[in-house]
Amino acid sequence: MAGLRERKKQRTRQALVQAAFQLFGERGFEETTLADIAAQAEISTRTFFSYFASKDDLIFHDTEERLETAARAVVRRTPEEPLIDVLRRLVDASVESALNQTLGKKEAAVRTRLILTEPSLQARGLHLLFDTQLRLARTLHGSFAGELSMVEAAAAIGALIGAVKLAVVADLQDDRSFDEILDTARRAAEIAISGLRSLA
Amino acid sequence: MAGLRERKKQRTRQALVQAAFQLFGERGFEETTLADIAAQAEISTRTFFSYFASKDDLIFHDTEERLETAARAVVRRTPEEPLIDVLRRLVDASVESALNQTLGKKEAAVRTRLILTEPSLQARGLHLLFDTQLRLARTLHGSFAGELSMVEAAAAIGALIGAVKLAVVADLQDDRSFDEILDTARRAAEIAISGLRSLA
């Protein structure tokens, strides 16, 4: 039962995100103030904070959820499934989640540019990803109880995601197309995974 | 010729760092204001910003330099030196640089705790490290011209550092001793490196 109350809140939330991405796109992140965004979405500045905890969160509001979705790929290890297969599922799920954008094409492009451009946003993004990795490593360690030490689990996840992340960002900075980037991600993953065979 | 002026600046800078770590240690990062720190170091709040660009920089003032030092290990590839050896030198240089603290024991401990504890600091740290990685990958790609594609270079560096970083942080969270952590770093590095043999 989505009451009128809930629906209105959803609309306001949407309006905020939309206003934000429009203004960020036009003027840049730092140059856009919360007051601007709130005004455009027709709420008071104070109320903004009952929708998002911070200005950054406008950019990352769905990120935690997306990461979590991808991470679930690791949780369900079928019995005896080899490490490499689990890791490959993780990569597939991540690519999948990258394709499944909540945002429109234009907004997604703005976001990517901003994250690459604004140091504070880049830092925040890295932090979110890192937390996920840590959880993943612990999960993996648990799923392979006895077979994989914590160091090994951490090394495996760190190597895999580290390789993909770095390769993708390097590609983004070189202004590659989306398809090229997906390809890069998969290739980097294969390099890291094939390297991890020794753990299998 | 270090004039009186320069020496005084150095002393003030030192005083700021010391005051900051003392107060951060006692009250925590968020709970300490720049005004507190400036007062303790006997300068005005405004002047603080001609010594450090931000509050964070008190924590990270020497980090960029330390990372750069470690990174130099990669620059000088002896002719024909295999990738794996270069990577191992990188790990050694990093461990070395970790041992070579500018700060005292107590301050280093406070810093570690803060970075692990304060999300904003953790994010900043990850960001600094990430930038270094990106530079490293490009350097590596250059040193192995023709032999190593950018994706491969990125994957190699990402895998290596990703593995070590994640393993170390997991260890830190589990409150391991310094020696145990060094060991973990080396083990994680070996896992990643041995995995990368296929690139050799």
Place this chain on the structure above:
DNA sequence: TTGAGGTGTTGCATCCATTGAAATTTTGCA
């Protein structure tokens, strides 16, 4: 030794994100 020119410091005003509290409005429902 001295004073001119430069460099470092400071106070002040201002911006902006963020938060608390109290007052007010809106909405859901009896």
Place this chain on the structure above:
DNA sequence: TGCAAAATTTCAATGGATGCAACACCTCAA
């Protein structure tokens, strides 16, 4: 319709950061 809960707004305050102009102090040449 009218009340209680929830959402919104207004207002005030904090803290980091920055620009600016006045001021204090070194340094060095004459």
